[in-house]
Amino acid sequence: MEGNQKLFKMVFLAFMVALGVVISPILRVEGMCPMAHFINVTCAVLMGPYWAFLCALLIGIIRMAVMGIPPLALTGAIFGAFLSGMFYRLSKGKLVWAFLGEVIGTGIIGAIISYPVMTFIWGRSGLTWFFYVPSFIAGTLIGGSIAFIFLRQLVKAGLLTKFQRALGSATYGNESDVKNNAIAIGLLGFIASLVTVVIVHNFVPNPSALVNNLKYIIAAVFIVIAAIYYALNFRKEAVQ
Template sequence: MEKNRTQKLTMASILIAAGVVCSPFSIPLGAARCFPVQHMVNILSAVFLGPFYGVSMAFITSLIRVMLGTGSLLAFPGSMCGALLCGLMFRYTEKLTFTYLGELLGTSILGVLAAYPIATIVMGEEAALFAYVIPFFISCIGGVVLGAVLVAAIQKTGIMSHILNDKSRQQQ
């Protein structure tokens, strides 16, 4: 059990580092910064680690990015809602299509609803409730495509079935 926990923490740390290192590769759209790498990381964490790790990783990555000045406060609700729904979709369906859809809807709809109070109250941005749907969706679609390509590549190597079989044995 301790070995599994260490492996999960190591993988989570690597994915957080990838998210932080790639954070300069973002596209500013108004108060939001489109950051497709975070969505790719959310998908990988959903498939290999689960929703708890995904949300924790999204929080830590967002915190580091905000501290470094490469992210905005809107990174928290967008990435965390996406990671949660994405992780839950994979956990309960084990279907990648639903996982990708979970990331897209979690970020673009739930993330926007959670970001609105932050944008208006904390950041002082004047915005309509659904003003961030398009920027969040654009950011997310790029990350979902990156994540899907990476997961497909991992599937072709046969590593994914090995990891998922280990994961299911440990849950029993």
């Protein structure tokens, strides 16, 4: 049984690495690779911090060797993968902490470390310590949000714990559906807001003040919806 579990874990790791390499070009620009963060958070929750770190490391090495990606493939992945898994473990299975671990590990730590790596190793000029922070955070918000919503669906289907047990990972009690659904709605707002920024930047030559503020309006609408949903449903959940 233990041998089968180890084999399944290795096969699953290989699958996640292959998937990460294949889907990494989606929405990618230099300094932002949303789908890498989707893989990071998903792997961190399903396999734990050390396996997530290994997965991100292998994906980064393959992307650098085969696709010619700069060292951002590593600095923009390994720290977030590890912190995502560690935060998830320390919080006793809170998905939102896995998401935050990715944002902090990649969006802040990885982004700052990218400056000396890209400057002194890769020879890139004109950078600052915080040059990559905005794009890294944007990428983690998009990819991490997608992962959060995906993992919430696994929880609802009763599959998350089954996958974790099959992989020999730690399992935790069920989270509040209402609270996490509200968080998921809010995260959808962040995604919609960032998509709006990309669309306006690329397809609207001279945006009006209203169009420029549309990203804030969309995010605010989703946050209000999330707050209303939580207010209407948390008492029902408590009674149940």
